[in-house]
Amino acid sequence: MDLDPSVLELTLPPRWEAVRAVWDASRSILERSGLADHEAYALAMVAQELLENAVKYGAEEDGITLSVRVGPDRVTVEVRSRMGVDGGNLRAFGDAVRRIRDCPDTFGAYVERLQQAVARAPGPSELGLARIAYEGNCALDFRIDGGTLAVLAVYERGGSG
């Protein structure tokens, strides 16, 4: 079986330790694919943030799939998980992704979430998503397929990042 060296696909148990365990694997494939060190670091961070969200808010009993695909023009980090959120939360999540996706000022969006964090009680926030857009320089999107939520972060190679 030939393994594509520019694709990483892993299915993980929905546990916190599993998130940490993929750091080295995701960073390694990104570095091997010719990305600069800071780009590989940033995209490994993106994968960690998406996985953390999936563990926190996905279904507790089902696996999470991480895929990192490195192409000549872009890198796509995708995390798929069974939805553990109800309809209201899912709508709120979709709204959060859209707000950040459609905001042209990723720095401003990130600062705004940091300032909101001062008074925020523990629970869901948009800080991780805003960090992906700003620090990871990624465009966010999501898809719902049956009971599965896929969250995508797309990094354009050779862009401003």
Place this chain on the structure above:
Amino acid sequence: MTEQVRRWAEGELRLEVRPGAGELRLAWLGRSADREPGRFLLPLLGQLLEECRAAGLRLHLDFTALEYMNSSTFTPIVKTIDGARRAGVSIALEYSQARKWQALSFSALRTFETPDGRVAVLGR
């Protein structure tokens, strides 16, 4: 004279406090990637803020050697900045400009700086 160093560890994160000239310096080492980092960090940072307030010291948070932190870690940090401001304690956050993730994330924290220097974010 033996330097008085206090150490804590939680997961992959290690914290070391050293007294300095007019300040307490808290070095962040390793990785901060807990699910709820505030459960460990907020009581500790609150305790250090109180020590600084009582002794008239600045709290200096040194992140330059930190390898990684997740977004959940920023919440206890910005809450501590706010707590310092409310308590009248000077606080400085020092980051590494050589680590691009720190340069990006901490430049955003510069929006918390105050004109009087009581809240300072310093790139080294």
